[in-house]
Amino acid sequence: MLKLTRKVEYSLIALRHMQRKSIDSVSSTKEIATHYNIPLEILAKTLQHMAKENIIEAINGPRGGYRIKAKLNNINLAEFFEKVEGPLGLSDCFYDANCMQIEHCNIRTPIQRINDNMINMFRSMSVQDITN
Amino acid sequence: MLKLTRKVEYSLIALRHMQRKSIDSVSSTKEIATHYNIPLEILAKTLQHMAKENIIEAINGPRGGYRIKAKLNNINLAEFFEKVEGPLGLSDCFYDANCMQIEHCNIRTPIQRINDNMINMFRSMSVQDITN
DNA sequence: TTTATATCCGATATAAATTATCGGATATAT
DNA sequence: ATATATCCGATAATTTATATCGGATATAAA
Incomplete structure (x- = not known):
């Protein structure tokens, strides 16, 4: 629960790796994959996605x-996170309503509050804060 | 990614349900399950766990x-969340180190910062804030 | 112009986590 | 006694996340 996916982790690792090089030098998938022990094909997909x-x-x-x-x-x-993984939300019902209990759900609004707090927290940090 | 589990949702729904009754009246699993459209056996487990x-x-x-x-x-x-779901953390490596890239990982410390922010955020809200 | 190195990308397989079900036990109010 | 409820280990089904495969395309350098 409340975990980042590997895709996000690999993305951040790769970005941090690239940021530490001079601005116009390139990093190949293989270089990053072997250096950080990341499965090559997965990293390839991840990088393609970011591109x-x-x-x-x-x-x-x-x-x-x-x-x-x-x-x-x-x-x-x-x-x-949204670029890499798609819509963000503690529960699916915040962006894709299709829930058995939606009619009687008594926690949607309060959970929305936690959700807002969480998203604000993420909004207050830049990718650079992580990769620097 | 970053979702609550149903177990947590069911727990909160049940607590909110109970809190709206007089202090000493009891709610049966079946009552809650049918009212909120939750699979009975799952809810039973969830309530046992909270007990x-x-x-x-x-x-x-x-x-x-x-x-x-x-x-x-x-x-x-x-x-x-920890009582209901166990240890909290954006990545497993914060409580159960066994990661292929641990040696070369370049994002552990920065992710720890996000993690701390997130946990502080959760610490600043009580269950009552949700169930009220 | 050939070759080696790299990205590109749809399709699919594998693994892990989550969610749900089953079977039978125990407790207790009526 | 009996019906209603919790208890709880084992297991099945489903969903999500992770990883792999196969073959195409782009391009720098020999």
């Missing part, structure tokens, strides 16, 4: 790889 | 059921 979201950019061909594209201090953690 | 944690108490036999035992304003959400 699609314009967080990083892909350089094809030999000597290729990825490098950071977005300003990481402009992306807050709530946005980042 | 073991001394949050509620069980009254056996016919006319039996459960009633609130603890002072809900004295239990913060972090405690509550």
Whole structure:
């Protein structure tokens, strides 16, 4: 419960790795995967996904790889999590109502409050705060 | 990602249900299950668990059921989640180190910060804040 | 222009966690 | 006694997360 997925973890690890290099040098999937012991194919997918979201950019061909594209201090953690994992919410009913108890549910509103607090907390931190 | 489990949801629903009754009246599993459309056996387990944690108490036999035992304003959400679901943490490595990348992990410390923020947030709300 | 290295990406398999069910025991008010 | 309720270990089903496969495309360098 309340765990980050590996996809998010791998994304952050990769970003931090890239950020520590000079701005225009690239990092290949293999380089990152072997360095951090991450399954290559999974990391590949993860990086492709971040590239699609314009967080990083892909350089094809030999000597290729990825490098950071977005300003990481402009992306807050709530946005980042949503880009990588999709909609954020303590319960599904906040974005995809289809719940057996929705009619009699007596905790939706109070849980919404916890949810708001959590999201505000994530909004108050940037990706840069993590990767720096 | 970052979802509450049904067990937690069912627990909160049940507590809120009980709290709306007079202090010494009991609620049976069946009563709560049918009212909120929760699978009976699951709810039974959930309530047994809360009873073991001394949050509620069980009254056996016919006319039996459960009633609130603890002072809900004295239990913060972090405690509550741990009682119901076990250790809290955005990543397993915070309480059960056994991670492939532990040696080279470059995000453990920064994620710990998010984690601390999250747990503080939960500590600042009581179960009563939810069930009231 | 060939070759090696890299990303790209849909499809699918595997593993883990969550959610749900079953069977039979124990307690107790009526 | 009997009916109603909790108790609880074992297991099944479902869902989600994680990982793998196969083959295509792009491109730098020999």
